[in-house]
Amino acid sequence: MPQQTLEASKDQLSGILAPLSDELRRHLYYTLGHYTDDGHPHYYYRALATAVRDRITEPWQATQERIAKTDERCVHYFSLEFLLGRSLNNAVQNLDLDEPTRDALHQYGVALEEIVEHEPDAGLGNGGLGRLAACFLDSCANLRLPVTGYGIRYEFGMFHQTIENGRQVEGPDHWLRDGNPWEIERHEDAKTIRFYGHTERALDEQGKPRTRWVGTNDLLAIPYDMPIPGYKNQTVNTLRLWKAEATDVFDLEEFNSGNYPDAVVQKNNAEQISMVLYPNDASENGKELRLKQQYFLSSASLQDVLESWVAKHGEDFTDFGRLNCFQLNDTHPASSVPELMRLLLDVYHLDWDSAWKITTQCMAYTNHTLLPEALERWSVALFSRLLPRLLEIIYEINERFLTDVAKKYPGDVALLRRVSLIEEGDQPHIRMAYLSIVGSFSVNGVAHLHTELLKSGLFADFYKLWPEKFNNKTNGVTQRRWLSHCNPGLRNLLNETIGSGWESDLTQLSKLIPFADDASFRERWKAVKLENKRRLADYVKANTGVEFNTDAVFDVQVKRIHEYKRQLLNVLHVVHLYDRIMRGETKGMVPRCVLIGGKAAPGYHVAKLIVKLINNVAAVVNADPKTKGLLRLVFFPNYRVSSMEIICPGTELSEQISTAGKEASGTGNMKFMMNGALTIGTLDGANIEIREKAGAENFFLFGLDEVGVQEEKKVYDPNAIIAADEEIRRVMELIEGGQFNEQEPGIFDLLTKGLRNPHDPWLTIADLRSYIDAQTEAGETYLDQEKWNRMSILNSANSGWFSSDRTIAQYADEIWNVKPLENA
Numbered sequence: 083m084p085q086q087t088l089e090a091s092k093d094q095l096s097g098i099l100a101p102l103s104d105e106l107r108r109h110l111y112y113t114l115g116h117y118t119d120d121g122h123p124h125y126y127y128r129a130l131a132t133a134v135r136d137r138i139t140e141p142w143q144a145t146q147e148r149i150a151k152t153d154e155r156c157v158h159y160f161s162l163e164f165l166l167g168r169s170l171n172n173a174v175q176n177l178d179l180d181e182p183t184r185d186a187l188h189q190y191g192v193a194l195e196e197i198v199e200h201e202p203d204a205g206l207g208n209g210g211l212g213r214l215a216a217c218f219l220d221s222c223a224n225l226r227l228p229v230t231g232y233g234i235r236y237e238f239g240m241f242h243q244t245i246e247n248g249r250q251v252e253g254p255d256h257w258l259r260d261g262n263p264w265e266i267e268r269h270e271d272a273k274t275i276r277f278y279g280h281t282e283r284a285l286d287e288q289g290k291p292r293t294r295w296v297g298t299n300d301l302l303a304i305p306y307d308m309p310i311p312g313y314k315n316q317t318v319n320t321l322r323l324w325k326a327e328a329t330d331v332f333d334l335e336e337f338n339s340g341n342y343p344d345a346v347v348q349k350n351n352a353e354q355i356s357m358v359l360y361p362n363d364a365s366e367n368g369k370e371l372r373l374k375q376q377y378f379l380s381s382a383s384l385q386d387v388l389e390s391w392v393a394k395h396g397e398d399f400t401d402f403g404r405l406n407c408f409q410l411n412d413t414h415p416a417s418s419v420p421e422l423m424r425l426l427l428d429v430y431h432l433d434w435d436s437a438w439k440i441t442t443q444c445m446a447y448t449n450h451t452l453l454p455e456a457l458e459r460w461s462v463a464l465f466s467r468l469l470p471r472l473l474e475i476i477y478e479i480n481e482r483f484l485t486d487v488a489k490k491y492p493g494d495v496a497l498l499r500r501v502s503l504i505e506e507g508d509q510p511h512i513r514m515a516y517l518s519i520v521g522s523f524s525v526n527g528v529a530h531l532h533t534e535l536l537k538s539g540l541f542a543d544f545y546k547l548w549p550e551k552f553n554n555k556t557n558g559v560t561q562r563r564w565l566s567h568c569n570p571g572l573r574n575l576l577n578e579t580i581g582s583g584w585e586s587d588l589t590q591l592s593k594l595i596p597f598a599d600d601a602s603f604r605e606r607w608k609a610v611k612l613e614n615k616r617r618l619a620d621y622v623k624a625n626t627g628v629e630f631n632t633d634a635v636f637d638v639q640v641k642r643i644h645e646y647k648r649q650l651l652n653v654l655h656v657v658h659l660y661d662r663i664m665r666g667e668t669k670g671m672v673p674r675c676v677l678i679g680g681k682a683a684p685g686y687h688v689a690k691l692i693v694k695l696i697n698n699v700a701a702v703v704n705a706d707p708k709t710k711g712l713l714r715l716v717f718f719p720n721y722r723v724s725s726m727e728i729i730c731p732g733t734e735l736s737e738q739i740s741t742a743g744k745e746a747s748g749t750g751n752m753k754f755m756m757n758g759a760l761t762i763g764t765l766d767g768a769n770i771e772i773r774e775k776a777g778a779e780n781f782f783l784f785g786l787d788e789v790g791v792q793e794e795k796k797v798y799d800p801n802a803i804i805a806a807d808e809e810i811r812r813v814m815e816l817i818e819g820g821q822f823n824e825q826e827p828g829i830f831d832l833l834t835k836g837l838r839n840p841h842d843p844w845l846t847i848a849d850l851r852s853y854i855d856a857q858t859e860a861g862e863t864y865l866d867q868e869k870w871n872r873m874s875i876l877n878s879a880n881s882g883w884f885s886s887d888r889t890i891a892q893y894a895d896e897i898w899n900v901k902p903l904e905n906a
Contacts, residue, residue: 099136099137101182101186102133102134102137102179102182102183102185102186103182103185103186103189105133105136105186106126106129106130106133106186106187107129108133109128109129109130109132109133110125110126110129113128113129113132114128114129116129121190123192123196123197123199123200124200124260126187126190126192126197126200127170127197127198127200127201128260128263130170130183130186130187130197131169131170131201131263131264132263133186134170134173134174134177134179134183135173135263135264135309137177137179138173138177138309138311138318139309141311141316141317141318142309142311142318142320144316145316145317145318145319145903146320148228148903148904149228149230149903150390150394152228152903153405154228154405154900154901155228155404155405155406155407155898155899155900155901156228156229156230156405156406156407156900157222157227157228157229157230157406157407157408157409157898157900158229158230158232158383158387158406158407158408158409159215159218159219159222159229159230159231159232159409159411160232160233160379160380160383160408160409160410160411160414160415160418161211161212161215161231161232161233161411161412161414161415162233162234162360162375162376162379162411162412162414162415163206163207163208163209163211163212163215163233163359163411164204164206164207164212164215164216164219164231164233164321164323165204165206165207165208165209165212165213165215165216165723166203166204166206166207166216166308166321166723167203167204167213167216167563167722167723167724167727168198168201168202168203168204168723168724169201169204169264169308170197170198170201171194171198171567172220172311172562172563172567173264173309173311174194175313175562175566175567176223176311176312176313176314176562177311177314178314180194202257202259202260203239203257203722203723203724204239204257204262205236205238205239205240205255205257205258205359206233206234206235206236206239206323206359207240207359208239208240208359208360208642208681209641209642210641210642210747210748210749210750211411211412211450213559213723213749214411214528214557214559214749214886215231215233215411217558217559217560217563217564217749217886218886218889218890218893219231219310219319219321220310220560220562220563220886221558221560221885221886221887221889221890222310222319222890223310223311223312223313223315223317223318223319224312224313224315224317224560224562224586224887225312225887225890225891225894225902226312226315226317226902226903226905227319227890227894227898227900227901227902227903228319228900228903229319229900230319230320230321230322231310231319231320231321231322232321232322232323232324232379232382232383232386233321233322233323233324233379234323234324234325234355234356234359234375234378234379235258235265235306235323235324235325235356236356236357236358236359237256237258237353237356237357237358238254238255238256238257238258238357238358238359239255239257239359240255240359240360240681241253241254241255241681241684242254242255242720243681243719243720243721244719244720245693245697245717245719248693248694248697248698248701249690249693249694249697250681250682250690250693250694252684262306262308264308264309265306265307265308265323266306266307266308267304267305267306268304268305268306268307268322269304271305271386272302272303272304272305272327273302273303273305273324273381273382273385273386274300274301274302274303274329275300275301275302275303275326275377275378275381275382276295276298276299276300276381277298277299277300277301277374277377277468277469278297278298278299278467278468278470279295279296279297279298279299279470280295280296280297280470281293281294281295281296281470281471281474282294282296286431290431292428292431293427293428293471293474294428295424295428295470295471300329301326301327301328301329301352301355302326302327302328302329302352303324303325303326303327303378303381303382304324304325304326304327305322305323305324305325305382305386306322306323306324306325307320307321307322307323308320308321308322308323309321313562313585313586316905317903322383322386324356324378324379324382324383325356326352326353326354326355326356326378327349327352327353328348328349328351328352328353329348329352330348330349354371355371355374355375355378356375356378360372366464369460369461369464370464370468373460373464373465373468373469374468376414376415376416376417377417377421377468377469377472379414379415380415380417380418380421381417381421383415383418384408384418384421384422384425385425387406387408388425388429388430391406392430397430399426399430399432399436399440402440402444403439403440403441403442403443403444404443406444407444407446407897407898407899407900408422408444408445408446409446409448409893409897409898410445410446410447410448410518410522411448411450412448412449412450412451413447413449413457413458413514413515413518414458416447416458416514416515416517416518417469417472417514418445419441419445419479419517419518419520419521419522420472420475420476420479420517420521421472422437422440422441422444422445423437423438423441423475423479424471424472424475426440426441427475428471434478438479438482441521442521442522442523443523444523445518445521445522445523446522446523446524446525446526446897446898447518447519447521447522447524447525447526448526448527448528448555449515449525449526449527449528449532449536449541449746450528450746450747451746452532452535452536452539452540452743452744452745452746453646453744454540457513457514457515457540458514458515459505459511459512459513459514460511460512460514461509461510461511461512462504462509462510462511462512463509465512473512476503476504476512476517477504479503479517479520479521480502480503480504483501483503483520484498484501484502487501487547490547497543500543501516501543501544501547502516503516503517503520515541516544519541519544519548519551520544522551523551524551524553524897525541525544525551525552525553526552526553526554526555526897527552527554527555527746528554528555528556528557528746528747528768529554529556529557529746529747529748529767529768529770529771530554530556530770530771531743531765531766531767531770531788532554532745532746532747532767533552533553533554534554535743535788536552537549537552553896553897555889555892555893555896555897556747556768556771556883556884556889557747557748557749557752557768557884557886557889558749558752558883558884558885558886558887558888558889558890559749559752559753559756559884559885559886560885560886560887561584561585561588561756561885561887562585563727564730564752564753564756564757565756565757566585567727568726568727568728568730568731568757569610569614569730569731569757571610571613571614571731572610572614572731572757572758572878575606575607575610576591576594579593579594579597579603580593580594581593584882586887587882587887588756588881588882588884588885588887588888589882589883589885589888590882591756591878591879591880591881591882592879592880592882593879594875594878594879595876595879595880597875597879598872598875598876598879599872601868603875604868604871604872604875607758607871607874607875608867608871611731611732611734611758611871611874612632614731614732614757615630615632615636615732615734616632616732617728617731617732618630618636618728618729618731618732618733619631619632619732621725621728621729622677622716622718625718625719626716626717626718626719628700628704628714628716629714630675630677630714630716631673631675631711631714633673634672634673634674634675634714635672635673635674635675635734635735635860635861635864636675636677636732636733636734636735637674637675637676637677637734637735637737638676638677638678638729638733638735638736638737638754638759639652639676639677639678639679639680639736639737639739640677640678640679640680640718640721640725640726640729640750641680641748641750642680642681642682642683643680643681643682643686643689643690643692643693644682644686644689645688645689645692645836645843645844646740646741646744646745646843646844647680647739647740647745648739648740648741648844648846649678649680649692649696650692650695650833650837650844650846651739651846651849651850651853652676652678652737652739653678653692653695653696653699653715654813654846654850655850655853655854655857656676656699656703656713656715657699657813657816657817657822658809658810658812658813658854659671659674659712659713660699660702660703660706660709660713660816661809661812661813661816663706663708663709663712663713664706664708668712670861670862670865671712671861672861672862672864672865673711673712673713674712674713674714674861675713675714675715675716676713676714676715676716677716677718677729677733678696678715678716678717678718679717679718679719679721679725679729680721681720681721687832688832688833688836691829691830691832691833692833693717694829694830695817695822695830695833696715696717697717698822698823699715699822700715700716700717701822702821702822703715704716726750726753730753730754730757730759731757733754733757733759734759734760734864734870734874735759735760735761735762735782735860735864736750736751736754736755736759736760736761736762736763737762737763738750738751738761738762738763738764738766738767738769738772739762739763739764739784739785739849739853740764740766740767741764741766741785741791741843741844741845741846741849742764742765742766742785742786742787742788742790742791743766743788743791743792744766744844745766745767745769746767747767747768748766748767748768748769749768751763751767751768751769751772752768752772752881752884755772755776755877755878755881755884756878756881756884757878758874758875758877758878759874759877760780760781760782760860760863760870760873760874760877761773761776761781761782761877762782762784762853762856762857762860763781763782763783763784764783764784764785764786764787764849765783765785765787765788766788768884771883771884772884775880775881775883775884776876776877776880776881777876777880779873780873780876780877782856782857782859782860782863783856784849784852784853784855784856785848785849785852785853786845786848786849786852791845794845794848795843795845798840798841798842798845798848799840800837800838800839800840800842800846800847800848801838801840803847803848803850803851804838804847807851809854810847810850810851810854813850814834814837814838817830817833817834818830818831818834
């Protein structure tokens with residue numbers, strides 16, 4: 083269609099949408115073929131979601147046109163996870179459609195709260211990294227920044243967790259079973275992705291040597307676009323998700339001969355790549371599939387950006403690095419570095435120096451872990467088989483890099499070995515974090531302590547080489563989902579008290595500080611929390627059958643199950659409380675309801691055993707009549723974003739108890755703080771900054787700091803600590819004596835032996851006494867409700883720093899050098 087005609091058509095379409103109630107009815111009748119007013123809420127959800135997406139389409143298109151026309155820098159955020167949760171409520175809120183939506187649903191006698199329950203959580207992530215990426219996209223749209231997210235459209239999420247006999251059981255999370263009304267397929271933008279094959283060298287028409295990657299197995303990456311609306315600002319950014327498809331659906335000759343399985347083998351092999359989030363990589367097949375996913379994301383996304391550039395600028399890449407930035411969210415997209423080089427060298431025929439200058443001008447890397455074992459390494463053998471051309475480029479990058487290092491530090495062979503992108507040995511491996519650092523202009527950590535430890539420890543050699551590359555960007559979360567949406571009672575109280583400006587500028591919560599000393603305001607604050615506790619108690623009862631007493635302190639730890647996050651420390655404290663109750667030592671004990679939730683990776687045996695212990699302890703504690711009114715413990719199954727939206731507002735004590743120096747940042751700690759929970763935690767990750775902002779007097783601190791951890795490891799003797807502390811000894815005796823596993827003797831021996839091991843890297847026993855004492859202090863404080871509510875208000879009032887809007891503004895100014903889009 084000619085451009086002039088297209089513009090005229092858009093002008094005619096603009097503003098023709100009927101009222102939302104009419105659009106809802108139209109989609110029920112004509113889109114879904116649902117002709118009665120007495121229908122299942124699922125139909126209302128689908129029709130409403132489609133009607134709301136229609137409202138997004140015009141500003142979405144306008145935003146994309148502004149991005150396409152801009153001569154300023156654009157950002158492309160590469161992440162293997164985007165843990166979006168549900169989209170309907172977010173869209174209704176950001177488009178300011180709450181009242182028309184409720185009016186439209188009223189004609190059918192249904193409430194918005196009922197309808198949203200029929201939207202599945204998008205299965206695009208499994209933890210903090212993916213949820214952070216989702217918050218970042220929200221903030222980019224809120225700040226009107228030209229940022230596009232790139233990820234994978236997983237058919238199945240991580241897994242659906244159920245608990246059977248106390249054990250985690252994984253089931254499929256088929257979140258796309260009924261389709262996704264928020265996405266638009268863009269088959270015309272499909273990209274071809276190559277695997278396997280070999281390389282050949284030949285002279286081109288100008289007599290220059292070129293490398294060709296031939297004999298490959300190819301597949302297609304099909305993009306599906308999802309809108310990311312800004313908050314009431316007519317800006318809608320895009321999350322582009324790639325689905326893998328075969329280039330040929332099936333072999334017709336094989337099919338006609340009756341060999342049906344072989345006929346569709348190419349289709350099945352291709353679709354595996356985007357079938358499941360994070361396949362179990364314990365096997366070689368699992369490792370290969372995971373590396374395929376990472377390269378698939380990188381190659382499709384880079385081709386997408388380069389083709390858009392060529393369509394606008396031709397094959398002149400002079401300004402490409404200046405006008406584009408690729409943010410690599412952890413090492414998962416690290417293959418973007420050699421893949422961009424491959425495309426520039428082999429497809430667009432740039433020379434090495436020009437291609438490398440562009441690559442290092444536009445790649446930026448965010449590190450999310452301090453655990454050396456979590457830094458990805460891929461075997462050279464696997465890379466050679468799967469991505470032979472990229473391996474050649476990585477070796478070339480490494481050779482040139484080591485040559486430069488050797489010139490700067492002649493004779494330092496040990497340094498060369500330490501920083502090499504290739505870890506030598508019987509089975510050489512590629513260090514993907516090192517590849518990301520060498521190929522990027524920026525390397526950032528996600529909390530102040532995390533970044534300092536990267537510079538002084540994990541990446542000390544690279545910091546010595548390039549101190550200017552390293553910077554900190556403390557994480558944040560979006561207050562629009564994690565306060566305004568999930569806590570409407572508190573939102574309304576805040577708006578009445580300080581106005582609604584905090585929804586776009588969270589620093590305005592500091593206006594609450596004087597109200598912490600207002601007795602009447604504290605009562606209103608307490609009433610909001612009580613209502614949120616009731617909602618959470620109902621949710622717990624519906625999902626676990628356990629009743630929570632709303633007069634008790636709600637003590638919550640929800641996050642991925644991992645030894646360093648120390649859910650084990652939490653359950654040891656519960657056993658300690660249970661022992662006190664059994665012994666009749668309940669004087670001054672505050673009633674406590676403990677909720678633990680999270681998923682253990684399917685192949686992580688110890689984490690799954692911790693889940694089993696939590697459930698077994700809960701079964702004994704909750705069944706004992708002596709604990710009634712004093713102690714309850716639940717393991718909340720299938721913890722996810724929509725669960726957190728109920729758990730977070732009802733939480734009073736937030737458990738952030740990782741071993742100091744192990745947690746990069748954390749973001750759950752920020753969500754709880756915003757909603758007025760008090761933190762019990764170590765000096766780890768963003769806890770340090772939370773304590774600084776809230777005030778040390780409003781934070782329950784315990785445990786060794788990072789320096790103390792290193793010193794303790796030199797002399798650590800957990801058995802001596804246990805023997806010297808009667809209460810800790812009784813806790814261990816209860817667990818080791820089979821109090822919680824009478825029918826399954828010995829099943830927790832692995833955990834107790836780990837606790838007693840002098841080489842336990844998590845130092846759980848070392849911090850247990852300090853943790854028990856901090857919990858006692860928290861309980862005593864809770865008994866003084868006036869003091870507790872004052873501390874709660876001050877935590878929320880001082881949480882402004884932890885908005886992802888602040889984090890993204892720093893990325894934009896200090897890394898991306900990107901400006902907000904002009905309004906249309």
